[in-house]
Each structure stands twice: as structure tokens, then as C-alpha cells.
Amino acid sequence: MERLVAEFARLPGIGRRTAERLAFHIVKSDSSEALRLAEAVQEVKRSVKHCSVCFNFTDDRLCSICADPRRDASTVMVVEQPRDLIAMEFTGMYRGVYHVLMGRLSPLEGIGPGDLTFAELARRIDDPGLNSRGEVVAELILALNPTLEGDGTGLYVASELKSRKVKITRLARGLATGSRLELANKAVLSDALEERREVQ
Numbered sequence: 001m002e003r004l005v006a007e008f009a010r011l012p013g014i015g016r017r018t019a020e021r022l023a024f025h026i027v028k029s030d031s032s033e034a035l036r037l038a039e040a041v042q043e044v045k046r047s048v049k050h051c052s053v054c055f056n057f058t059d060d061r062l063c064s065i066c067a068d069p070r071r072d073a074s075t076v077m078v079v080e081q082p083r084d085l086i087a088m089e090f091t092g093m094y095r096g097v098y099h100v101l102m103g104r105l106s107p108l109e110g111i112g113p114g115d116l117t118f119a120e121l122a123r124r125i126d127d128p129g130l131n132s133r134g135e136v137v138a139e140l141i142l143a144l145n146p147t148l149e150g151d152g153t154g155l156y157v158a159s160e161l162k163s164r165k166v167k168i169t170r171l172a173r174g175l176a177t178g179s180r181l182e183l184a185n186k187a188v189l190s191d192a193l194e195e196r197r198e199v200q
């Protein structure tokens with residue numbers, strides 16, 4: 001029981017009290033319900049992979065966005081996490097594809113470019129064969145969180161890639177500093193996308 005509580009308490013947003021409630025619920029529930037939960041956890045770890053092009057979650061080689069012929073593969077939006085991609089998809093406004101960095105640069109936490117999928121992004125621009133449907137990347141939209149680290153990550157990506165023949169834009173500043181993309185509402189995100197500007 002103590003071990004189960006400890007495991008629940010490790011989950012994001014779950015405090016000790018909630019962890020105890022969840023563990024207690026499992027103890028009371030019949031064994032088939034508990035087993036279904038355990039199997040779902042196991043299955044997701046077994047089957048969910050990263051898209052070989054954009055690093056979005058998928059259970060296939062390509063995610064559903066990269067595999068969709070209606071999406072414009074010449075426009076690539078760079079986000080920190082899959083959950084930022086989900087927030088942008090929710091607006092229904094964006095028709096391009098994505099690149100998920102799987103984090104942001106954080107010198108304090110010792111997270112450098114090598115810990116992100118930055119090299120894969122550079123290769124994707126250099127070699128259209130590595131992009132969805134072999135398209136040349138014409139525009140890169142930086143859609144990082146408006147935080148110190150997100151800004152730093154955007155600056156790094158822009159300066160490292162500016163010698164390439166790719167237009168680099170970033171979301172307009174409709175988003176409050178320190179806020180998070182995944183929590184922004186649909187209208188704010190749509191405006192930020194619509195009014196994006198070129199990074200100098």
C-alpha cells in the first residue's frame with residue numbers, strides 16, 4: 001500500500017492526500033478494474049513512440065499530422081512539448097506540421113542543445129527527404145513558451161539556423177510573459193499565429 005501511494009505521489013499534480021485516496025480506491029476496487037489500469041499503463045509504454053519526423057507521440061512510424069497529405073509540410077512549427085502541439089491543434093487554425101524539441105534549453109538544469117531534438121530539426125531543413133512527404137521546409141514558426149528559457153531556446157534556434165534558406169518567424173506577443181502555450185486560450189493562440197513576425 002505504501003509503495004502504491006509513493007508511486008501515485010510521483011505523478012504531476014498529485015499530492016500526498018490524493019495519492020492516498022487513489023491507492024485506497026485501488027485497494028477497494030475489484031481486481032479486474034485494478035488490472036485494467038495496470039495493463040493500460042503497460043500498453044501505453046509499449047506502444048507509444050515518437051514520430052520519426054517531428055517527435056510527436058504516435059503508435060506508428062509517422063504521427064497522424066505528418067502522415068496527413070492535407071497538411072502543409074513546408075511550414076514547420078517548433079514547440080517544446082507534445083502538449084503545446086495539442087493546444088495549437090485545438091485552435092484548428094494551423095495547417096502546417098510541427099517539430100517537437102522535447103524540452104527547452106536550461107543552463108541552470110544543465111539542459112543543452114544535445115538534450116533536445118535540435119540536431120534532427122537542422123537535418124530536416126538540410127535534407128527534405130527527412131521532412132514529411134519530402135517537402136522543402138520554407139518557414140519555421142517558433143512557438144516556444146514566453147518564458148526566459150523559451151525565449152533563450154528560440155534565440156538559439158534562430159541564430160543557429162539563420163544561415164539556412166528558411167524563413168524564421170515567431171508567434172506574436174499576444175501571450176503574456178511567463179504564461180504557458182498549453183494554457184493559452186484559442187483566440188489568443190490564433191492571434192499569435194496570425195500576427196507572427198519574422199525573426200531578424
Ligand SMILES: [Zn+2]
Binds near residue numbers: 051052064065067
Ligand atoms: Zn510527426
